[in-house]
Amino acid sequence: MDYERPLFFRVMQYANAAERDVVDMVSGNPDWAPPEALREGLREYADLSVEHYQYPPSEGLDELRAAIAAEHDVPTGSVLVTNGAGEANHLGMAVGLDEFPGSEVLLTDPVYPYYAGRAELLRADARYVAADEQGRLDPADVRRAASEDTAVIVANSPNNPTGAVYERETMRSLVDVAEANDALLVSDEVYSRFDHSGRFASALAFDSDHRFVTNAFSKSMAITGLRVGYAVVPEQLRPAVRTRHMLTNVACSRPAQYAVLRALRETPPEYYRANRELVADRIGTFTAALDAAGADYVTPEGAFYVLARFDGYPGTLANVERLIDEAGVAGMPGDAFGESRTDWLRFALVTPRVETAAERLTEFFA
Numbered sequence: 575m576d577y578e579r580p581l582f583f584r585v586m587q588y589a590n591a592a593e594r595d596v597v598d599m600v601s602g603n604p605d606w607a608p609p610e611a612l613r614e615g616l617r618e619y620a621d622l623s624v625e626h627y628q629y630p631p632s633e634g635l636d637e638l639r640a641a642i643a644a645e646h647d648v649p650t651g652s653v654l655v656t657n658g659a660g661e662a663n664h665l666g667m668a669v670g671l672d673e674f675p676g677s678e679v680l681l682t683d684p685v686y687p688y689y690a691g692r693a694e695l696l697r698a699d700a701r702y703v704a705a706d707e708q709g710r711l712d713p714a715d716v717r718r719a720a721s722e723d724t725a726v727i728v729a730n731s732p733n734n735p736t737g738a739v740y741e742r743e744t745m746r747s748l749v750d751v752a753e754a755n756d757a758l759l760v761s762d763e764v765y766s767r768f769d770h771s772g773r774f775a776s777a778l779a780f781d782s783d784h785r786f787v788t789n790a791f792s793k794s795m796a797i798t799g800l801r802v803g804y805a806v807v808p809e810q811l812r813p814a815v816r817t818r819h820m821l822t823n824v825a826c827s828r829p830a831q832y833a834v835l836r837a838l839r840e841t842p843p844e845y846y847r848a849n850r851e852l853v854a855d856r857i858g859t860f861t862a863a864l865d866a867a868g869a870d871y872v873t874p875e876g877a878f879y880v881l882a883r884f885d886g887y888p889g890t891l892a893n894v895e896r897l898i899d900e901a902g903v904a905g906m907p908g909d910a911f912g913e914s915r916t917d918w919l920r921f922a923l924v925t926p927r928v929e930t931a932a933e934r935l936t937e938f939f940a
C-alpha cells in the first residue's frame with residue numbers, strides 16, 4: 575500500500591475534479607453538528623486570560639482526564655489525552671513493540687489501513703487474521719496466529735470497514751491471548767458511540783496490564799478537526815507512553831480539550847442517541863437500495879460504513895472512478911482494506927444525501 579499518498583486522498587481528488595455532481599461517501603467525517611456545549615466552550619475560550627493560551631500539562635488537562643476516567647471507571651493516572659485516536663493507536667503500537675518481546679503485529683483482514691501503514695512505519699512484521707464474511711473475528715484464529723513473536727494485537731470494534739461489533743467473549747479472549755503470548759492488545763474503540771447492536775463491549779471490562787484502549791471524541795462529538803482522543807494505559811507502560819507523547823507533541827491543543835470537557839459535562843445522552851439513530855436510518859435506506867441493486871453487503875452492527883459487492887463490478891480503483899463519473903457516487907476501493915475485500919467497495923454514510931446515492935446506485939446497476 576502507498577502511504578505517501580493514501581488511496582483515500584486519490585479518490586477524494588478524483589471526485590472533487592469530476593465534472594458532475596458526486597455524493598461523497600469516501601471520508602469518515604460526520605456531517606452532523608457537534609454538541610452545542612462544545613461550540614459554547616470554544617466561544618468562551620476566546621475571552622479567557624492569557625495563561626489559558628499557554629502549554630497545558632503534556633498528559634492532558636487534569637479535569638478532562640478525570641472526566642474520561644470517571645466515564646470508564648479507570649484511574650485518572652491511566653488516561654493520556656492524545657491527538658485523536660490516531661495518536662493513541664500509534665503510541666499503543668509503538669510502545670507495545672518496544673516493551674514486549676517479539677516484532678510482529680497481528681491485524682485483521684479486512685483492516686483499517688492506518689494500522690497496516692503504522693506497522694510498516696514501525697518496521698514490524700504484520701500478520702493478518704481473516705475476519706469472516708460478516709467481519710466477525712474468531713478468537714480461536716487469533717489464538718492460533720499468536721506466538722512468542724507477537725508483540726501487539728490490534729482490534730477495532732465497532733469495526734471500520736466491516737461494521738462488526740465483537741462479542742464480549744471475543745474481547746475477553748483477545749485480552750487472554752495477549753496475556754498468554756506476553757503481547758499488548760491495542761483495542762481501538764473510536765466508534766463505541768455508534769453501536770447499533772447493543773452488544774458493544776469495551777476491552778476495559780477486562781482488567782489487564784496487557785490491554786491498551788484507545789478512543790476519541792472525533793466521531794462521538796463529530797469533531798474530527800479538533801483532534802482530541804485518549805488512551806487508557808496500563809501502569810507499567812505509562813512512563814514510556816508519556817515520554818513518546820511529550821517528545822512528539824509536547825502537549826495537545828488546550829482550547830480543544832477545554833471545549834471537549836465542557837461538552838462531556840453538559841451534553842445529554844439524547845445527543846449521542848439521535849446521531850446513532852440517524853446513522854441507523856441511513857443504513858436502512860442504503861441497504862434497501864443495495865437489495866434493489868442485487869448487491870451483497872455486510873449489514874453494519876456498528877460504526878457508519880457499509881461494505882458492498884456488485885456482481886461483475888469488483889471494487890478496483892478504476893471501477894471506483896467509473897462509479898464517480900457515471901453514477902455520481904464516490905466510495906472507497908476494497909483494496910484499501912487488505913486482500914480479502916478487493917471485490918468490495920466501502921461507502922461511508924456521513925452525508926445527508928444517502929438517499930440520492932442509493933437511487934443513483936440502483937439506477938446504475940439496474
Ligand SMILES: Cc1ncc(COP(=O)(O)O)c(C=O)c1O
Pocket residue numbers: 602657658659660661686730734762764789790791792793798802803
Ligand atoms: C478505526 C479508526 N481508528 C482511528 C481513526 C482516527 O481517529 P481520530 O480522528 O480520532 O484520530 C479512524 C478514523 O476514521 C478510524 O476509522
